Amino acid sequence: MLRTNLLLAVVLVLCALSVVTARHHARRAFIGLQAEQDRARNLDIEWGRLQLEQSTWAMHTHIEQVARQHLQMAVPEPKQIRMLNLLSGTNAKESGQ
Numbered sequence: 001m002l003r004t005n006l007l008l009a010v011v012l013v014l015c016a017l018s019v020v021t022a023r024h025h026a027r028r029a030f031i032g033l034q035a036e037q038d039r040a041r042n043l044d045i046e047w048g049r050l051q052l053e054q055s056t057w058a059m060h061t062h063i064e065q066v067a068r069q070h071l072q073m074a075v076p077e078p079k080q081i082r083m084l085n086l087l088s089g090t091n092a093k094e095s096g097q
Contacts, residue, residue: 056062067073
């Protein structure tokens with residue numbers, strides 16, 4: 001009887017230790033999950049900011065401003081614009097004439 005009680009006590013202690021170990025691993029996994037969810041949330045926020053920045057840089061007014069200020073470009077006069085017929089490769093119409 002003493003031997004059975006001792007054996008049951010050892011089994012009980014081992015089961016308790018396995019429960020504690022399993023809970024510890026579950027908590028660590030949950031903490032890791034929360035950290036990855038935070039990281040995903042931050043990446044989504046950064047993605048939104050980058051899309052907004054890209055749309056700002058691609059705006060026609062911004063491109064025109066950069067072309068004027070940094071590249072010293074200007075819109076040509078209407079008489080300087082020539083229309084080309086891309087199918088035949090010849091001048092189709094010269095504006096201003």
